[in-house]
Amino acid sequence: MITFVRVVETHSFVAAAELLGMSQSGVSKAVSRLEQSLGVRLLNRTTRRLSLTEQGHGFYDRCSEALQHLTQAQSEVEKSRTVARGILSLNVPSSLGCKIIVPALPRFIEKHPELAVKIAMSDRALDLVQEGIDAVIQVGTLRNSSLVARRVGHLRGLTCASPDLIERIGCAPRTPADLEPEQCIAMFHPDRRQARPWIFRRGNEVHTLVPSAPLSFSDPESAVAAAVGGAGFVRTLDFTVETQIAAGLLQPVLAEWNEGATWPVWVLYPHRQPAVKIRAFVEFVTGLFADEGL
Numbered sequence: 001m002i003t004f005v006r007v008v009e010t011h012s013f014v015a016a017a018e019l020l021g022m023s024q025s026g027v028s029k030a031v032s033r034l035e036q037s038l039g040v041r042l043l044n045r046t047t048r049r050l051s052l053t054e055q056g057h058g059f060y061d062r063c064s065e066a067l068q069h070l071t072q073a074q075s076e077v078e079k080s081r082t083v084a085r086g087i088l089s090l091n092v093p094s095s096l097g098c099k100i101i102v103p104a105l106p107r108f109i110e111k112h113p114e115l116a117v118k119i120a121m122s123d124r125a126l127d128l129v130q131e132g133i134d135a136v137i138q139v140g141t142l143r144n145s146s147l148v149a150r151r152v153g154h155l156r157g158l159t160c161a162s163p164d165l166i167e168r169i170g171c172a173p174r175t176p177a178d179l180e181p182e183q184c185i186a187m188f189h190p191d192r193r194q195a196r197p198w199i200f201r202r203g204n205e206v207h208t209l210v211p212s213a214p215l216s217f218s219d220p221e222s223a224v225a226a227a228v229g230g231a232g233f234v235r236t237l238d239f240t241v242e243t244q245i246a247a248g249l250l251q252p253v254l255a256e257w258n259e260g261a262t263w264p265v266w267v268l269y270p271h272r273q274p275a276v277k278i279r280a281f282v283e284f285v286t287g288l289f290a291d292e293g294l
């Protein structure tokens with residue numbers, strides 16, 4: 001069909017052969033095979049000129065239109081290899097998304113105007129392929145080794161309590177051993193329901209505590225709010241408590257025991273050769289964490 005269209009457009013088997021990098025006889029045979037497969041004559045041939053038959057006119061119009069669509073499709077695919085475009089579907093932990101990722105997204109869209117971002121906030125385990133998600137952000141230990149993971153930064157942890165609570169117990173703890181598990185607000189992953197242990201490090205010393213306060217939460221915002229209310233000590237990522245610390249609602253404790261209290265931040269996606277839009281997002285998030293100094 002391509003050969004036929006080029007013959008019609010150039011009005012010559014010779015010119016079409018040169019354009020397609022074929023021999024003149026190869027072009028002629030290709031058109032003849034097409035006519036035989038259709039069971040109709042498409043071209044009237046004389047020694048001086050070519051002309052379309054009535055059926056050839058209709059067939060040429062259809063073929064020319066189809067080739068234009070194919071050329072456009074090829075161009076779009078080639079462009080998609082270099083330009084971030086389409087819909088980027090993401091899943092991000094709620095607190096990290098609201099505090100860090102979402103406020104910076106306008107910059108990302110401005111840089112990639114052909115991209116639309118669809119973002120869900122969730123900490124649950126996901127099947128990216130089945131749920132049609134391009135990438136997820138995950139903090140801490142990786143839970144799914146089948147996905148490709150790119151480390152894009154890290155977050156620091158802090159232990160805090162309200163000034164009122166510290167006043168009630170008499171003084172701020174000097175070592176992790178001074179903490180009572182019943183005074184420590186537990187956080188758990190929604191999929192596992194087990195309290196996350198607190199691990200403190202100072203040099204070669206390591207101390208582990210499992211919180212067992214009457215209140216426990218799956219999200220850090222609730223745990224922080226409870227700590228502000230005096231329910232107990234909270235151990236969480238620094239960006240979730242910076243506002244409360246600045247306002248004097250929470251007070252950091254055991255700062256010298258925070259050595260190694262960092263949590264890696266990952267972008268996970270299903271394929272080892274990600275689309276341009278995913279690569280653009282990974283680059284953006286990596287730069288974002290560098291900008292934030294996290």
